Amino acid sequence: MDRVLIIGAGAAGSVVAQKCAMDRDTFKHITLASRRIESCEKVAKLCKTPIEIAQVDADNVAEVVALIEKVKPDLLINMALPYQDLPIMDACLETGCNYMDTANYEPRDVAKFEYHWQWAYHDRFKEKGITAILGCGFDPGVTNVYCAYAQEHLFDEIEYIDIVDCNAGDHGKTFATNFNPEINLREVTQDGKYWKNGEWIEIPALSINCDIDYPEVGPKDSYLIYHEEEESLVKHIKGLKQIRFWMTFGAEYIKHLQVFKSIGLIGLEPIKHKGMDIIPMEFLKDLLPPPSSLAENYTGKTSIGVIVRGKKDGKSLTKMIYNVSDHAETNKEVSAQAVSYTTGVPPVSGAAMFFRGEWAGKGVFNVEQFPAKPFLEDVAKRGLPWHVIDVKPGDQDELFAVET
């Protein structure tokens, strides 16, 4: 197995293609496809070794089927929009092609961030004898594997997980999102949610925040939001009592969000404008700078990880597992800011795991269901080193004091 088809040539898709093209031992044949062939051409020029490119409308199952039949990939890596997960999975089922993505399926009309649509494909993928690996970006993705690693190697029993996501970068713009604005604004402005003692507890959007101390960055104001990996982790981490997800936002970011919400700019229902139906959120997306335009002059670091509390040999302990990436360094390496980089490198490692047979199974899987260590070693070599530290009494006091 050494043939890969990447669909989606946005900021993160570009990183996937470039990183695959740096490892021709593993990826002998690489095709990058996108709705806009010019995007593929741009990425191909950035690749250190030659790749194939193709035009495809990922919403159109027949087009994706035809492309798979032509390219004959061993694995399709879906870096397109979350709306397109299901048509692409349908095309994989029809052609018997293995599948991987980095973000769960979303219906276009309402933000859900739920896995059930894709999990419903499990039996069909199993019967067809093929594999689907869901959510193999950074978060979801590497953060899930950190949890799996903690379960396998650091704890006998995991009780509490806090996933903590900090982007301390500065792109010099008053407001911009680091990945697809539509997806970013949907996930941030929806009601918050966390899981405790077997139940999902909903909170108003951005209503709980605290300072979290991020490695190599320091304390940053962080908001409790819902994030999709929580849904799979509560299924796969045994004995869990609580899982929460936190993300840093600056004052300007919050101010912009509040205004977007107040005037209905993030609405998904079309409004009438000069006789046309315009979806405010989609119009907003076209107003904002594209995430790929942020790489240049982006400075600062991302610091993303998991803080796990539990027991080992009868003793309570708290560990933090994390990665720090530097916007300027990732831009130098692959012309992408660190948020695109941390999303684009993990699927390359996931694909390598799959090709080597380290990650194997017929059906639909989340990444924490596979062995953690070989993946973490591989993704470290490709540019995302991981660190494990002890969280000592007194550290992260504000986070642990939040009553949820």
Add this chain to the structure above:
Amino acid sequence: MDRVLIIGAGAAGSVVAQKCAMDRDTFKHITLASRRIESCEKVAKLCKTPIEIAQVDADNVAEVVALIEKVKPDLLINMALPYQDLPIMDACLETGCNYMDTANYEPRDVAKFEYHWQWAYHDRFKEKGITAILGCGFDPGVTNVYCAYAQEHLFDEIEYIDIVDCNAGDHGKTFATNFNPEINLREVTQDGKYWKNGEWIEIPALSINCDIDYPEVGPKDSYLIYHEEEESLVKHIKGLKQIRFWMTFGAEYIKHLQVFKSIGLIGLEPIKHKGMDIIPMEFLKDLLPPPSSLAENYTGKTSIGVIVRGKKDGKSLTKMIYNVSDHAETNKEVSAQAVSYTTGVPPVSGAAMFFRGEWAGKGVFNVEQFPAKPFLEDVAKRGLPWHVIDVKPGDQDELFAVET
């Protein structure tokens, strides 16, 4: 003279029609015309006496000409959009119809708030033997007449004028504009400007603010912005050293403006959205609540006036002339909030002045060029009483301390 044609059936146009319909001695024949006939029907139902309605596209000179020829008005009151002032004036010239408006002509592509386009019609109106009365709303309009009254009756010499505009109302919405959002946002987000010693001095938008003490409202944070009546007042108030215009904005309003500006939502250049050309400002207008929807449940007051400093009988003195209107009361009377009311009542008085021959002249005029007192007495009877108070040493200290 007793026939009036009102073009424009928005929130302020509705007030003009209703107030004319309350005075059938002066306005024997009333026609209300608008692009959307349903808007006229809605207003006609609110009128206490029957009015005629008609459909017209105010951008289309031929259509307006045909309407004037059919209705044969003695005066056309233009309550349409400022973009439409010139085509309507063209139609008046062609048909020999007298003209009045409440806001100066604006080109669609860039905010200017300048009178030169309309003043350029002076000779043609004069030759045709007809009258155009510009800016007969509240500000411009009543505020100009307050200044003219101060010049005629209260001062020998006027040195400083501050026009102060406070809306202390609460419409219960996080953000909405009290009149056409496009015009409101244009005037507020453009660079500020004031006039001193014969020169216009530009300042960055919303960069100068101070507390002003408004009658019946109290001190409110007010921003120096440019407003069109300053341009005509510096021509018509003799000996003037400085004129400034101030408007109150709440913290939420300013926050929304900053965000609109930062993401380009008030841009007048079209952006590409799904192959369509969309002008962000026009899209924003369709997102925001229409001003006419604000009347219900609107509470609080407007307090708008002029603070004049100058000399009388060799002595320095400071006077304030103002009106206070109450949103709930105006809504009860004519189903309109006070900003629409204070804009819609003055043209009715202006029309009455014109019909009675109190305001006369051939050519293009601003309202401060006509006798002030009969107008102020008339507009007081129709619902906008005026008050003159002494500003004593210690009053308005913060305003007078602003260095400009």
